[in-house]
Amino acid sequence: MAGEKLLSRREAAQLLAAGGTVASRLKGASMDLTTACGIAEAVRRRRASAVEVLDHYIKRIEKYNPKLNAFVFLDVDSARKRAREIDEAVRRGEDPGPLAGVPFGIKDLDDCAGMPTSKGSLLYKGRPPVAADFPHIGRIRRAGAVMLGKTAAPEFGLASITSSRAWGVTRNPWNPAMSPGGSSGGTSAGVAAGMFPLGSGTDGGGSIRSPAAFTGLVGLKPSHGRIGRAVVSDISCHGCLSLTVRDTARYLDIAAGPSLNDRTSLPPSTVKYEQVMETLQVAGLKAAWSSDFGFIPTETECIENAKKAAEKLAAAAKLKWVDKEFKSIDPVPTWGFSTITRDLGDLELEGLWPSKADLLTDRIRQRMENLRAPTPLALSRAEQTRRTIEEQAAKFFEEVDILFSPVTTLVSIPAEGPVPATIAGRDARSTGAEAHLMMANFCWLPAISVPAGFSSTGFPIGLQIVCRRWRDDVALRLARIWEQTQPWPLRAPEYRA
DSSP states (O other): OTTOOOOOHHHHHHHHHTTOSSGGGSTTOSOOOSSHHHHHHHHHTTSSOHHHHHHHHHHHHHHHHHHHOOEEEEOHHHHHHHHHHHHHHHHTTOOOOTTTTOEEEEETTSOOTTSOOOTTOTTTTTOOOOSSOOHHHHHHHHTTOEEEEEEOOOGGGOSSSOEETTTEEOOBTTBTTBOOOSSSHHHHHHHHTTSOSEEEEEESSSTTHHHHHHHTOEEEEOOTTSBOOSSOOSSOEEEEEESSHHHHHHHHHHHOBOOTTOTTOOOOOSSOHHHHHHHOOOTTOEEEEOSSTTTOOOOHHHHHHHHHHHHHHHHHHTOEEOOOOOOOOOOHHHHHHHHHHHHHHHHHHTTOTTTTGGGSOHHHHHHHHHTSSOOHHHHHHHHHHHHHHHHHHHHHHHHOSEEEEESOSSSOOBTTOOOOSEETTEEOTTTOSOTTTHHHHHHTOOEEEEEEEEOTTSOEEEEEEEESTTOHHHHHHHHHHHHHHSOOOSSOGGGOO
């Protein structure tokens, strides 16, 4: 841009070698090579090259991935080819896009052309690369992102931790003995360790928000249909995990849009989320708090940290606090019908069930066997439960604009699992780690997880912000206000250099 000194390739490389973390560490240069937006602006303005940025992150992957197991597939050659193309476009005076040169990790449930999709399962491991991108992955690619590889997920995304027979255990950069959550745990571990600044996730019952909370990141589950899917789902959404609210807003501006394959997808958004996250007027909106939705066993530290954050955010945003607690019935059993039965049906259509059931993890195989032949009565009861949850949420949001809650029911989970059967001294076998999160999936509401402080052991804890349907702008605006009020560290402690 006019009036700005452009760095040579050598100067940019020197800055990257010096650390490349925040502007204050870059010898006075106005450049941030930690966040997605910072990288894109540096590349677009020729203050750093996409190839040099990529090489910096490849070195971090080589150093940290053996310890954390965030990636299950890497395509460095294709990534370097793409980075060179971006640099050539910049030299020609072209704009490669709002994610120019940003290294991007793709969850192993998302299709990315030229890469295999294993779904975390031995049933799919070793299959050839797919031919086409999912719609939102194609949009991210066309926006200039450099696709690095596939990040770990538990089998079919059906677990609160990221561990599978296919790929082993993925670990949390904040404490490798603990899990980065599930099912977008490979993405959350990779972003929190600085292996890439932005990556994709899916959220069918908390699988973006829970990993974000466990690793100190921003995790947005958009309104259902905001990002059109390649395959219709009645509860699962595409989204991302990132270091900052701006990175998440930019991702949503790019990824949002309808898909002709998805009858639930929404028309193109009429707002620019990266703009409204700074300008939307939210003062006077009504906000309420719920510790446990009336039934969820939740550790005290999760409740206390999240509630303090909610109160501070409400004051900073000038929200009207409403003394109205959301109470719900348990959604977890119904969630099983909405997810396990679908995956089981897909396996039967492909001829993989029951002939190759022995390749499944014991937990997934048992759950599928339990739901193999649901009776009409059982299906009707599940549907009735979902309708009840939707009615409860609709009545609540008639009077309230925003619901705050803890994200997870407990501070952390061992990397190998399992989720404890008892949480806060109560039986948690039916609720698990993400029971606070499923209501937003069933009711198609936008919900975001933001860092809300730390446990007594120094582990990150998340605050969930749930808004009325289609008000993704409110969720992002509140997250941005909180980020300005209470900034959080951008990476786990040992990975900030």
